[in-house]
Amino acid sequence: MAQLPPSTAPTIPAYKTAFLQACLSANVLTFGTYTLKSGRQSPYFFNAGAFHTAPLLSAISTAYAHTIIAFLAENPDIPQPDVIFGPAYKGIPLATTTLLALHTLAPDSWSRTSYTFNRKEAKNHGETGSLVGSPLANKNILVIDDVITAGTAMRETIELVKKEGGRVVGFVVAVDRGERISEGESQSAMGLIRREFGVRTARIVGLDDLIGVVRAEGGGLEGEAERMERYRERWRASD
Numbered sequence: 001m002a003q004l005p006p007s008t009a010p011t012i013p014a015y016k017t018a019f020l021q022a023c024l025s026a027n028v029l030t031f032g033t034y035t036l037k038s039g040r041q042s043p044y045f046f047n048a049g050a051f052h053t054a055p056l057l058s059a060i061s062t063a064y065a066h067t068i069i070a071f072l073a074e075n076p077d078i079p080q081p082d083v084i085f086g087p088a089y090k091g092i093p094l095a096t097t098t099l100l101a102l103h104t105l106a107p108d109s110w111s112r113t114s115y116t117f118n119r120k121e122a123k124n125h126g127e128t129g130s131l132v133g134s135p136l137a138n139k140n141i142l143v144i145d146d147v148i149t150a151g152t153a154m155r156e157t158i159e160l161v162k163k164e165g166g167r168v169v170g171f172v173v174a175v176d177r178g179e180r181i182s183e184g185e186s187q188s189a190m191g192l193i194r195r196e197f198g199v200r201t202a203r204i205v206g207l208d209d210l211i212g213v214v215r216a217e218g219g220g221l222e223g224e225a226e227r228m229e230r231y232r233e234r235w236r237a238s239d
């Protein structure tokens, strides 16, 4: 097969490679039959809760931070976020550690940014309410989440931020599964966020990247890669 000359060969950034390797070595990416939030049956599952040691949290938060910095550089009209918002539950450690990683990479740009997350059940004593961290009113909110499938969680988050008086200025996800929003629709959940809500999006990796790393691993995972490919064909979005 023809090789690209070295100067034009695409290079995978080190943070993305570290993230993908962590997905396999820490069993973040697992195989079986999983029922998703959308009710779909998936042969693979991205479990962000498995990033539970300091080196693993560092790998994912550094990958988010680089992705966010590149996203804002490519979209200079997006205002500097005041808040990194992570939806409960798995978004909670992701938002807090990503804010630290952003501050480590670019302290001058991120020293005044806050984190916020929601509670799934409102609290009726103490400080009360559904939000933890900065209030959202009149703030520019960058939402991060672990994974997007049918887009239900992100739709709920956009509605929550609006209700609190904030503006969602971007959405960055670790894994974009690249799926159609529903059986009868051909567009992707990420596309819906862009078109229906006018929110620009970025991702650390997509399903193609995950299949690529599973294929490259070999060692008996070929069957898993094939099941992932069949699932991709079943749910692949048109955009």
Ligand SMILES: O=P(O)(O)OC[C@H]1O[C@H](OP(=O)(O)OP(=O)(O)O)[C@H](O)[C@@H]1O
Pocket: 037, 038, 087, 088, 089, 090, 091, 145, 146, 147, 148, 149, 150, 151, 152, 153, 154, 189
């Ligand atoms: O795009 P969707 O079809 O909405 O699916 C993706 C959402 O599903 C999971 O949330 P879940 O409520 O299961 O969250 P938790 O494990 O973080 O509590 C995941 O963290 C995403 O937020």
Ligand SMILES: O=C(O)c1cc(=O)[nH]c(=O)[nH]1
Pocket: 035, 036, 037, 038, 044, 045, 046, 047, 048, 146, 147, 148, 149, 150
């Ligand atoms: O769609 C989901 O519910 C979902 C998919 C996935 O890969 N990981 C996850 O935590 N949730």
